[in-house]
Amino acid sequence: MGEAPPPHGHRLSSPVKGARSQARLHPLTDKAANHRLQAYETAVKSSFDRILPVLHDLAGLQRDKGFIGKAQALAEQTLGFRLPDHLLNDAWIKGLDLPRLHAACLFETYGRMADGFFAHDPLKGHDTREFDTFLQSCGFHLMDVTPCADGRLAHTISYVLRLPFGAVRRRSFAGALFDVEDTVSKWVEVEHARYRAGVPNTADAPTRYLKTVVYHFSSRNPAHEGCAAHGSDDDAAARAGLERLRAFRQAVENGFCCGASVALLLIGLDTDTDALRIHVPDAQGHTDLQRSLDTGHIYHQTLSMTPEAARRHILEQVRRQAPATPDEGMVTLIARLVENNLSQLDYVVRRHDGTYPDQGHAERFIGVGIGFEEIQLRNLTFFAYLHTVEEGAADLDVGCRILGGLNHPHGLPIPVVIRFDYHGQVPGARERAIARCQQVDRAVTERYAPLIRDGLLHRLLVVRDCDTRGGLERVATSTDPSGRGGH
Amino acid sequence: MGEAPPPHGHRLSSPVKGARSQARLHPLTDKAANHRLQAYETAVKSSFDRILPVLHDLAGLQRDKGFIGKAQALAEQTLGFRLPDHLLNDAWIKGLDLPRLHAACLFETYGRMADGFFAHDPLKGHDTREFDTFLQSCGFHLMDVTPCADGRLAHTISYVLRLPFGAVRRRSFAGALFDVEDTVSKWVEVEHARYRAGVPNTADAPTRYLKTVVYHFSSRNPAHEGCAAHGSDDDAAARAGLERLRAFRQAVENGFCCGASVALLLIGLDTDTDALRIHVPDAQGHTDLQRSLDTGHIYHQTLSMTPEAARRHILEQVRRQAPATPDEGMVTLIARLVENNLSQLDYVVRRHDGTYPDQGHAERFIGVGIGFEEIQLRNLTFFAYLHTVEEGAADLDVGCRILGGLNHPHGLPIPVVIRFDYHGQVPGARERAIARCQQVDRAVTERYAPLIRDGLLHRLLVVRDCDTRGGLERVATSTDPSGRGGH
Numbered sequence: 015m016g017e018a019p020p021p022h023g024h025r026l027s028s029p030v031k032g033a034r035s036q037a038r039l040h041p042l043t044d045k046a047a048n049h050r051l052q053a054y055e056t057a058v059k060s061s062f063d064r065i066l067p068v069l070h071d072l073a074g075l076q077r078d079k080g081f082i083g084k085a086q087a088l089a090e091q092t093l094g095f096r097l098p099d100h101l102l103n104d105a106w107i108k109g110l111d112l113p114r115l116h117a118a119c120l121f122e123t124y125g126r127m128a129d130g131f132f133a134h135d136p137l138k139g140h141d142t143r144e145f146d147t148f149l150q151s152c153g154f155h156l157m158d159v160t161p162c163a164d165g166r167l168a169h170t171i172s173y174v175l176r177l178p179f180g181a182v183r184r185r186s187f188a189g190a191l192f193d194v195e196d197t198v199s200k201w202v203e204v205e206h207a208r209y210r211a212g213v214p215n216t217a218d219a220p221t222r223y224l225k226t227v228v229y230h231f232s233s234r235n236p237a238h239e240g241c242a243a244h245g246s247d248d249d250a251a252a253r254a255g256l257e258r259l260r261a262f263r264q265a266v267e268n269g270f271c272c273g274a275s276v277a278l279l280l281i282g283l284d285t286d287t288d289a290l291r292i293h294v295p296d297a298q299g300h301t302d303l304q305r306s307l308d309t310g311h312i313y314h315q316t317l318s319m320t321p322e323a324a325r326r327h328i329l330e331q332v333r334r335q336a337p338a339t340p341d342e343g344m345v346t347l348i349a350r351l352v353e354n355n356l357s358q359l360d361y362v363v364r365r366h367d368g369t370y371p372d373q374g375h376a377e378r379f380i381g382v383g384i385g386f387e388e389i390q391l392r393n394l395t396f397f398a399y400l401h402t403v404e405e406g407a408a409d410l411d412v413g414c415r416i417l418g419g420l421n422h423p424h425g426l427p428i429p430v431v432i433r434f435d436y437h438g439q440v441p442g443a444r445e446r447a448i449a450r451c452q453q454v455d456r457a458v459t460e461r462y463a464p465l466i467r468d469g470l471l472h473r474l475l476v477v478r479d480c481d482t483r484g485g486l487e488r489v490a491t492s493t494d495p496s497g498r499g500g501h
Numbered sequence: 502m503g504e505a506p507p508p509h510g511h512r513l514s515s516p517v518k519g520a521r522s523q524a525r526l527h528p529l530t531d532k533a534a535n536h537r538l539q540a541y542e543t544a545v546k547s548s549f550d551r552i553l554p555v556l557h558d559l560a561g562l563q564r565d566k567g568f569i570g571k572a573q574a575l576a577e578q579t580l581g582f583r584l585p586d587h588l589l590n591d592a593w594i595k596g597l598d599l600p601r602l603h604a605a606c607l608f609e610t611y612g613r614m615a616d617g618f619f620a621h622d623p624l625k626g627h628d629t630r631e632f633d634t635f636l637q638s639c640g641f642h643l644m645d646v647t648p649c650a651d652g653r654l655a656h657t658i659s660y661v662l663r664l665p666f667g668a669v670r671r672r673s674f675a676g677a678l679f680d681v682e683d684t685v686s687k688w689v690e691v692e693h694a695r696y697r698a699g700v701p702n703t704a705d706a707p708t709r710y711l712k713t714v715v716y717h718f719s720s721r722n723p724a725h726e727g728c729a730a731h732g733s734d735d736d737a738a739a740r741a742g743l744e745r746l747r748a749f750r751q752a753v754e755n756g757f758c759c760g761a762s763v764a765l766l767l768i769g770l771d772t773d774t775d776a777l778r779i780h781v782p783d784a785q786g787h788t789d790l791q792r793s794l795d796t797g798h799i800y801h802q803t804l805s806m807t808p809e810a811a812r813r814h815i816l817e818q819v820r821r822q823a824p825a826t827p828d829e830g831m832v833t834l835i836a837r838l839v840e841n842n843l844s845q846l847d848y849v850v851r852r853h854d855g856t857y858p859d860q861g862h863a864e865r866f867i868g869v870g871i872g873f874e875e876i877q878l879r880n881l882t883f884f885a886y887l888h889t890v891e892e893g894a895a896d897l898d899v900g901c902r903i904l905g906g907l908n909h910p911h912g913l914p915i916p917v918v919i920r921f922d923y924h925g926q927v928p929g930a931r932e933r934a935i936a937r938c939q940q941v942d943r944a945v946t947e948r949y950a951p952l953i954r955d956g957l958l959h960r961l962l963v964v965r966d967c968d969t970r971g972g973l974e975r976v977a978t979s980t981d982p983s984g985r986g987g988h
């Protein structure tokens with residue numbers, strides 16, 4: 015095995031830059047929120063970043079007398095948990111299986127991070143009342159957002175848009191190409207709750223379901239670091255997003271009576287700076303791909319204004335960007351999103367001198383299945399939302415290519431978390447979620463047999479009851495002695 | 502290739518038995534319906550039965566002068582369609598590829614049968630008004646039936662229960678083990694239509710969604726010809742069906758407020774005689790697996806009665822079989838099902854001397870995907886309802902084992918129809934249905950590669966707009982010159 019690979023520089027959480035941290039903040043920036051978000055991001059990312067140095071130290075110690083005791087002490091002290099004994103016991107004779115140990119540490123770190131997230135709500139994502147009320151006052155009863163599945167958009171809800179994740183439906187898909195039929199089903203479910211239970215409001219309230227697509231591009235390296243699903247062509251990404259949004263609206267309008275309709279919103283995200291390109295629709299629901307509001311411009315235009323003047327300016331700019339007379343509720347909502355995003359622009363400036371050091375991919379693992387509400391940080395996870403590998407193979411292949419490219423040169427495996435959430439109130443749902451994990455694990459095992467044989471892809475299988483605030487239930491992992499996942 | 506295989510005796514439509522056809526009919530038997538149903542069954546099954554004799558004749562002619570002309574004349578005259586030229590052209594040198602020709606003929610026969618079904622509604626399955634009204638008068642707004650996917654239950658709605666198929670939701674699954682989550686979604690969709698559009702009735706009408714499971718058993722050969730998914734153990738089949746029904750009810754009760762609930766009905770079917778074993782629930786929704794009503798007994802008890810007396814007797818018997826006081830609407834509905842089934846018992850008596858000659862499997866093809874409303878005949882199709890082979894592999898393997906067992910000894914291939922219905926009013930839905938066919942075809946091609954290489958499994962890919970009364974759209978077939986399915 016030789017020497018353990020060096021830590022990946024580009025994945026280390028960058029320290030706060032001294033010079034810029036003194037720079038003036040935007041008058042609308044929420045300093046307390048930035049502080050809280052930064053504390054959380056630093057804590058989580060550094061818990062992942064600590065794994066490699068520990069493994070490096072273990073590699074040096076592995077033939078020492080009393081290795082197991084030293085190793086466990088080091089792990090407990092640095093990582094906060096003990097390592098699986100079976101991965102240490104035979105090190106004196108076989109050498110440490112560092113790739114497997116890496117996967118085991120990563121899965122444990124992920125599990126602890128997820129459990130902490132559900133136990134403590136560090137992003138206050140369940141404080142949804144204020145936003146729910148505001149959203150309804152704008153004329154919408156649910157905001158359903160599809161960002162691209164790219165890890166650089168995983169923080170879209172909690173960081174970029176600064177919305178409580180508990181109030182927003184997020185479904186990430188490669189290229190932001192969401193499933194129309196699935197979204198119509200969700201629309202029906204939401205309408206039904208309004209009719210039956212008056213949740214979130216009664217069906218006679220004149221509010222609409224708001225479907226939002228967030229495509230992405232790279233201002234620094236547009237030709238290479240844009241959306242891979244659209245060949246790094248931001249026009250194509252925007253066009254495809256709008257087309258999918260319109261298909262959804264037409265499906266609802268054609269399929270249901272009494273003037274059923276939905277509202278649509280298309281947003282672009284610059285993954286280098288987290289600035290937004292918002293395509294403001296008009297009151298007729300028309301969106302113009304050529305017109306958009308750039309929150310980076312707004313930031314500079316309003317930097318020296320009073321908060322009140324800045325807010326007035328934002329409202330004006332939003333209204334001006336609509337292709338025709340805009341809907342006032344939509345204007346109010348977008349103005350809020352713009353203001354929220356200004357805090358994020360300062361966050362990126364303060365933390366990273368205005369642009370991320372990890373312009374490209376730097377995900378720590380692939381998340382496969384349905385769930386992952388706890389993933390609210392940038393570049394932590396590549397999502398492959400799927401029920402079967404057969405349907406999701408293309409996304410999964412992209413994820414393996416990305417993580418393989420990041421990890422394999424260093425001899426590290428691709429970590430894959432297979433996860434299915436279930437509704438505990440439905441009898442048998444837990445068992446079916448477990449069976450689903452095992453089905454996907456079997457299919458992954460078949461598809462990536464050579465990688466798995468060489469120890470270059472490891473899996474953790476987890477399920478979670480999403481009707482509770484509980485954490486993850488661990489089903490199986492390929493780092494266990496049997497070496498097999500869930501079968 | 503040698504001699505063409507002889508026709509399968511057990512698959513031939515049996516001629517009407519002279520002796521029994523004169524026997525007395527039950528006073529409640531609907532003679533006109535029996536006549537119509539028999540004409541349809543005979544016409545469809547004989548169109549399939551004609552294929553093998555024609556191929557046998559072609560095999561004898563294949564090196565004759567003017568073979569192609571003779572072959573086409575024979576096919577047109579006997580089967581009603583011309584054969585694909587590319588399968589005849591090189592016969593003089595390569596010999597006929599009879600397995601491929603068999604698949605091509607079967608797919609063409611199936612396609613014509615399906616198109617005729619949608620064009621002419623031979624079973625009057627769209628005359629739903631009377632039954633809808635009756636069902637609501639019994640306290641139910643939708644009857645959703647899950648029979649086992651076994652081909653011997655494919656005629657459950659139109660023949661065994663004599664219900665208009667357009668008024669009933671049918672979802673077949675191996676072992677009748679329906680998907681709870683999918684059924685809850687359907688329940689929500691139905692409730693939403695009641696709230697929004699007052700269809701089929703308004704949400705304040707005190708009616709319920711009725712979920713029915715039809716398990717099966719064999720009175721003649723209980724240990725071998727029962728439900729394969731439950732090891733031919735009818736107690737296990739009944740128990741599993743009831744368990745799944747209760748899980749569905751609990752999912753609705755737990756997941757939705759305001760006393761949301763559903764009605765449940767468990768029915769057993771004797772696949773030798775089409776007699777029913779109905780487990781009458783009581784008004785509290787309790788079903789007793791040990792108590793049931795046998796329509797075969799009812800038939801004999803009421804054979805000499807007047808229609809009025811027979812109907813009274815049926816009502817009494819239904820009430821007596823409930824474990825406690827029954828729900829009167831449920832009693833009325835079950836009495837109707839019993840009466841309907843008496844016609845089917847006479848149908849089986851008259852056509853087959855009271856018991857089917859094909860007690861076991863005799864399906865002509867496997868139907869894979871979502872759709873197949875046109876399949877209303879016994880032992881024509883083995884269903885594998887699925888979105889992906891990954892999820893449905895177990896069912897599909899069973900189907901291939903059954904069809905392989907029937908066909909391979911004769912050198913004939915397994916015909917697989919891959920089919921996805923779509924809602925034409927949803928933009929892009931047709932393209933997605935086609936892509937879905939191709940995805941499943943790719944997975945089938947991978948899973949059964951050796952069979953396909955040896956020409957022992959052929960596929961037809963079709964889609965259909967289920968918002969219209971139109972027929973099938975043919976996407977691709979492996980019998981085409983390229984020899985590939987949809988990719």
Ligand SMILES: [Zn+2]
Nearest residue numbers: 162164189241
């Ligand atoms: Zn992307």
Ligand SMILES: [Zn+2]
Nearest residue numbers: 271272697698
């Ligand atoms: Zn309406």
Ligand SMILES: [Zn+2]
Nearest residue numbers: 649651676728
């Ligand atoms: Zn069965």
Ligand SMILES: [Zn+2]
Nearest residue numbers: 210211758759
């Ligand atoms: Zn309620």
